Amino acid sequence: MVRPNLRVDTGPRTRMIDLIVRPLPGAQPHLLVLFREHSGEREGPPTERTDQMRLMERELQRSRESLQANTEDMAVSVEELRSTNEELQTSNEELQSSNEELTTSKEELQSLNEELITINAEHQRVIYELAQANNDMKNLLDSAGIATVFLGNDLTIKRFTPRITRVINLMTVDLGRPITDISVNLRYEDLTRDISQVLENLETLETQVQTHGGQWYLMRISPYRTADNFIDGVVVAFTNVDVIKGMERQMQGALAYAEGVLNSMQDPLLVLDAGARVVSANRSLHHLLRLGAQQVNGADLYALAHGVFDQPELRARLGEVITSGQSLSNFVIDLSVPQQGARKMKAEANPVFGQDGQFALTLFKMEDVTELLRRAAEHGEDLNG
Known part of the structure; x- marks a missing residue:
């Protein structure tokens, strides 16, 4: 910025100067202020010079005040920028550390994901084998022609084969109901007592029973043992022995x-x-x-x-x-x-x-x-x- 022909009163004489303000290159914002004096300039009338000088003095004062305010603001800004820069450096270091942690976590997650994929494949294989074993067991029970019902420790119905309907009047909706609530097509009054006895002494019981229609069955009541030898109810199986009878x-x-x-x-x-x-x-x-x-x-x-x-x-x-x-x-x-x-x-x-x-x-x-x-x-x- 250049303000030419400014009058400056220095005492016995008035000087004519050009005010030049230039920004300085660098990381921090600075300004270079130059006062260039004119040599051999003509002076105007005293009154006119006095008014101009006063006007210029006021403008100069305002410029000085503005310059001082800008300088102070600039100093505050520089300090704030320095503090902000330090915070940014700290944040950058924290981000770098977080990035390293995230990279490590990503590698761990990838390793964990690979293990989960392996475990999932094993689970899928086990599920397939269990489904196959369940299908084999169902077909075995159905083809063996043995009417079977699986009961829990509380005598509730867990599962049964289709042929059981010839002996006990069961339907799919009866799953979860106590066997004592179901009508039994047998000329035998001690079924519940025998089941409770097997649960109590854990010994298999066999006896021949007859349906109301005259068919003979060999009834076998056995404890239901899990793979870890835990008693989880009983298995009641009825084998048709009409031919044998x-x-x-x-x-x-x-x-x-x-x-x-x-x-x-x-x-x-x-x-x-x-x-x-x-x-x-x-x-x-x-x-x-x-x-x-x-x-x-x-x-x-x-x-x-x-x-x-x-x-x-x-x-x-x-x-x-x-x-x-x-x-x-x-x-x-x-x-x-x-x-x-x-x-x-x-x-x-x-x-x-x-x-x-x-x-x-x-x-x-x-x-x-x-x-x-x-x-x-x-x-x-x-x-x-």
């Missing part, structure tokens, strides 16, 4: 028929297994030995009636029948019969084969020939031939 009835009928046939025979008769143990015997044998059926059935032949059949030759002959499957006939043995004394008995043994052609049982029959042999001896007859 039918075969059992047929077998019982066949046994009753066979026993009837055996009992109709007057001669003592036993049915032996491969170990020479009594499977069955008729009433004539019971009467001969004065023993009941419970004492005879299942007993060792050679231990009956204090070893009445425990004879070396008889053992050898019956052993041949059992091992070779050849019949034994016209073999006379001496028996010490209770209340009758010594008796002559003609023994016969015939193997009984099963449907597969394998040896199964031996039919051992005896006939009392004591009187026949006595009469033959009296008449001099020989019946051994």
Whole structure:
């Protein structure tokens, strides 16, 4: 900025100067103020010069005051800028430190993310295997034809197979309800008691039950054990045994028929297994030995009636029948019969084969020939031939 032709009163004379204000280069804002005097200038009239001088003095004073205010403001601004610069440097250092921390955290997060991806893949594999195992178990239970219901420790229904509806009237909406609230299609009143008993003593219980429709089931109540051996309820399984019950009835009928046939025979008769143990015997044998059926059935032949059949030759002959499957006939043995004394008995043994052609049982029959042999001896007859 340049203000030319300014009058300055210096005492005895008035000087003419040019006021020049220039900014100085540098980091901080400074101004250079120059006063350049004119040489040999003409002076105007005194009055005019005086007015001009006063005007210039006032302007100069204002400029000085403005310059002083600007200088002070500039000093304050410089101080504020210096303080701000220091704060910015501190903030920059903090930002650099934060950036380093963020970089470290980013690396840790990347490492953690990789671990999470690995763990997630393992979890996905485990979930797939569990789903596959669940599907396998469901198909196994459904294909096995076993009606099963899973109960919690509080007897609430957790899960069941579709076939259970033939035994217990269950629907999907019954999940979570106590089994005691459900209608049971069984002629059996102790289901809840049996379940509570299994939960109490942790021992499996089996029994045969019948539905109101007449079907027979084998009911098995077992504790539900988790992988860490924790009891988390019970498993109630119903296996249809109608076919087995039918075969059992047929077998019982066949046994009753066979026993009837055996009992109709007057001669003592036993049915032996491969170990020479009594499977069955008729009433004539019971009467001969004065023993009941419970004492005879299942007993060792050679231990009956204090070893009445425990004879070396008889053992050898019956052993041949059992091992070779050849019949034994016209073999006379001496028996010490209770209340009758010594008796002559003609023994016969015939193997009984099963449907597969394998040896199964031996039919051992005896006939009392004591009187026949006595009469033959009296008449001099020989019946051994």
